[in-house]
Amino acid sequence: MKKNQQLRRMDVFSFQRAKGGQETCGDSFFFEETEDYFVCALADGLGSGVDANKASHAAISEIRSHHALENIEQLFLRANHAMKDKRGAVLTVFFVDYVKKELTCASIGNIRLFFHSATGKLTYPLPQSGYLSGRPQKLKIQTFPCEQGSTFLIHSDGLELRSPRNVGWQLKSTKSAFEQLATSIEEKPTDDVTYLIGTFAR
Numbered sequence: 001m002k003k004n005q006q007l008r009r010m011d012v013f014s015f016q017r018a019k020g021g022q023e024t025c026g027d028s029f030f031f032e033e034t035e036d037y038f039v040c041a042l043a044d045g046l047g048s049g050v051d052a053n054k055a056s057h058a059a060i061s062e063i064r065s066h067h068a069l070e071n072i073e074q075l076f077l078r079a080n081h082a083m084k085d086k087r088g089a090v091l092t093v094f095f096v097d098y099v100k101k102e103l104t105c106a107s108i109g110n111i112r113l114f115f116h117s118a119t120g121k122l123t124y125p126l127p128q129s130g131y132l133s134g135r136p137q138k139l140k141i142q143t144f145p146c147e148q149g150s151t152f153l154i155h156s157d158g159l160e161l162r163s164p165r166n167v168g169w170q171l172k173s174t175k176s177a178f179e180q181l182a183t184s185i186e187e188k189p190t191d192d193v194t195y196l197i198g199t200f201a202r
């Protein structure tokens with residue numbers, strides 16, 4: 001599944017394909033724009049298939065329902081709590097604050113996030129190892145400057161990036177970078193694959 005959504009300030013391209021070309025993907029994602037910010041979350045449920053999907057979907061539902069009123073720490077507490085009768089999931093959540101021109105993120109497990117500024121600086125927020133299992137987990141929240149013209153990439157481990165430098169940040173459009181990444185993905189990948197690439201365009 002490939003999709004392009006043009007929001008008021010952000011252009012977002014998303015790609016998702018389930019392991020083995022199956023119907024049910026164990027990764028779930030969500031993004032939304034409000035007046036003041038953009039929020040995006042990607043979760044990969046442990047394993048694959050229906051149970052993995054249930055776990056990642058439960059985590060993402062918490063972010064979707066509560067991002068307007070709660071901070072990133074509270075959102076992770078909710079997502080972690082939602083894992084209690086599930087398999088567990090890895091999760092990355094980030095906000096782009098349109099007013100402060102800042103990106104704030106937190107990550108447990110191997111969902112990777114990178115972003116590239118209009119001036120060519122590549123930023124690698126560091127993920128924390130582990131996964132959400134319902135047990136208490138300490139969270140590290142990171143904030144970076146994020147100007148208009150910045151592009152982000154967030155992906156599950158089904159996308160094998162040789163180097164985050166080779167993402168095509170320098171290409172003339174986000175669409176070109178998106179399409180270039182899509183060509184590297186097999187019809188029947190060996191793991192669920194999800195990635196989103198988006199530009200803080202306006």
Ligand SMILES: [Mn+2]
Binds near residue numbers: 044
């Ligand atoms: Mn995976």
